[in-house]
Amino acid sequence: xxxxxxxxxxxxxxxxxxxxxxxxxxxxxxxxxxxxxxxxxxxxxxxxxxxxxxxxxxxxxxxxxxxxxxxxxxxxxxxxxxxxxxxxxxxxxxxxxxxxxxxxxxxxxxxxxxxxxxxxxxxxxxxxxxxxxxxxxxxxxxxxxxxxxxxxxxxxxxxxxxxxxxxxxxxxxxxxxxxxxxxxxxxxxxxxxxxxxxxxxxxxxxxxxxxxxxxxxxxxxxxxxxxxxxxxxxxxxxxxxxxxxxxxxxxxxxxxxxxxxxxxxxxxxxxxx
Numbered sequence: 001x002x003x004x005x006x007x008x009x010x011x012x013x014x015x016x017x018x019x020x021x022x023x024x025x026x027x028x029x030x031x032x033x034x035x036x037x038x039x040x041x042x043x044x045x046x047x048x049x050x051x052x053x054x055x056x057x058x059x060x061x062x063x064x065x066x067x068x069x070x071x072x073x074x075x076x077x078x079x080x081x082x083x084x085x086x087x088x089x090x091x092x093x094x095x096x097x098x099x100x101x102x103x104x105x106x107x108x109x110x111x112x113x114x115x116x117x118x119x120x121x122x123x124x125x126x127x128x129x130x131x132x133x134x135x136x137x138x139x140x141x142x143x144x145x146x147x148x149x150x151x152x153x154x155x156x157x158x159x160x161x162x163x164x165x166x167x168x169x170x171x172x173x174x175x176x177x178x179x180x181x182x183x184x185x186x187x188x189x190x191x192x193x194x195x196x197x198x199x200x201x202x203x204x205x206x207x208x209x210x211x212x213x214x215x216x217x218x219x220x221x222x223x224x225x226x227x228x229x230x231x232x233x234x235x236x237x238x239x240x241x242x243x244x245x246x247x248x249x250x251x252x253x254x255x256x257x258x259x260x261x262x263x264x265x266x267x268x269x270x271x272x273x
Contacts, residue, residue, distance in 0.1 A: 076143025
């Protein structure tokens with residue numbers, strides 16, 4: 001218990017301090033000078049709302065999160081369904097390929113994708129398109145693993161019962177199985193979105209001009225150049241988006257799994273059960 005408490009303090013206190021100084025009235029990021037919303041919208045030049053570079057970084061980060069999630073989750077669900085029904089030696093190798101992003105360092109994947117984009121002749125270039133493809137490649141394993149875990153808990157009985165009652169195989173998947181997979185799909189979407197908006201390595205290597213720099217890259221580029229608390233405000237807004245996504249996803253998960261045994265457990269939500 002003590003170790004857990006110390007870990008939480010060590011992890012959360014710096015974050016809370018950074019959030020606190022995003023409301024500082026002065027330019028200092030170490031000396032408290034009064035509460036203010038100056039760095040969110042009050043300062044006409046340097047606040048997140050008025051500074052074009054900060055505003056662009058935040059909107060681009062959220063755009064990457066939405067695009068990557070919208071592409072990754074359907075692909076992951078389809079791949080999980082395919083692997084679940086695929087029999088033979090080949091699926092075992094496919095499972096290894098799917099999980100390869102958990103094994104390979106992210107920087108290796110980023111450098112490899114950078115090589116493909118810049119050297120090999122492809123319609124994909126640096127910037128938003130390259131970043132989205134890189135993020136989808138790296139994040140695809142999450143929905144596959146979570147949905148397959150859900151498929152194992154569901155089993156084949158419901159699908160077989162639907163076929164026995166007259167549904168076609170495709171109709172059984174669409175009208176029965178997919179509805180039971182909704183909690184896992186929501187969990188996948190939340191985890192992918194939260195991880196994408198925090199990503200640094202892939203988006204850093206595949207970014208183009210300054211308009212495609214997300215928050216993580218913006219913080220890295222300006223952290224040593226005497227930044228103002230506007231940088232704290234920018235990261236606080238990103239933190240808020242991540243927290244809202246996780247809380248909203250968890251509440252939706254509990255709603256869709258109401259009535260199931262141990263529906264409120266967080267380990268089920270994350271696919272670890």
